[in-house]
Amino acid sequence: MDNTAQRDSTAQRDSTAQRDSTAQRDSTAQPQPGDAGQPDDAGQHGGTITVFLLDDHEIVRYGVRELLEAEPDIKVVGEAGTAASALARIPALRPDVAVLDVRLPDGDGVSVCREIRSRMPQVACLMLTSFGDDEALFDAIMAGAAGYVLKQIRGTDLVGAVRTIAAGRSLLDPEAASRVMRRMRDQATRSDPLSGLTAQERRILELIGEGLTNRQIGEQMFLAEKTVKNYVSALFAKLGMERRTQAAAYAARLSENHEHAQRDSAAS
Secondary structure (H helix, E strand, O other), X not given: OHHHHHHHHHHHHHHHHHHHHHHHHHHHHOOOOOOOOOOOOOOOEOOEEEEEEEOOOHXXXXXXXXXXXXXXXXXXXXXXXXXXXXXXXXXXXXXXXXXXXXXXXXXXXXXXXXXXHHHOOOOEEEEEXXXXXXXXXXXXXXXXXXXXXXXXXXXXXXXXXXXXXXXXXXEOOHXXXXXXXXXXXXXXXXXXXXXXXXXXXXXXXXHHHOOOOHHHHHHHHOOOHHHHHXXXXXXXXXXXXXXXXXXXXXXXXXXXXXXXXXXXXXXX
8 A cells, every 4th residue: 555655656746747847848949038030129910020112113122022031020011013002002911111112103102101101100111212302301201201211221221220110210310310300490480480580680670660770770779780781681681581671561561460469369
């Protein structure tokens, strides 16, 4: 009887040890975060970054596809040569990244980017173009593109760009970012010309609207007449005007609009 109990106890220990050893091997076999072949910037499709290509040149699509699919964590799920085809296919494929050519035979990649971003904001758009066009760059960023690169880019850099925007980051070099900011400031100035004037220039404009001469403005603001003349020339240039009568009419209109706004505010 004692020998039977001893055998049962030994069998139980062996079974437990075998289960523990098997569990340990299974745990070791599971890919761990940070292991080779498991990039940190993996996309939303099972750890693989899925990409859609839009370019009207088949040879370009072929080259980019071969380049990207040589990477273990990137898969090209579709491609198109026209804007219409891309807009029809991308919603069904729902890629992580759309690599879009800017110039297309039936439209442009910026419009495709704007449409895709409005319908599927989770799709990151990377503009790929042959032209360093400030207008296209600005339009692409305003359309929601996460990155803008030239086709002269090195292959490794393009792969890195795809991984960068797939991870939710933007890709815009400092020079391009500076050009975008400058364009935005210029637009703000065109929509509100007064935003480009200093407080001193605004006051001089108001006094011009009241019909004062440079000498009279200088006496009122305690400035030399020559200094006032320099201020007047500067504000004319900023407002795109050539004559004092233009500035006076503009100042009068601004004053009238301000009075109307005040009356409307008081009435409400």
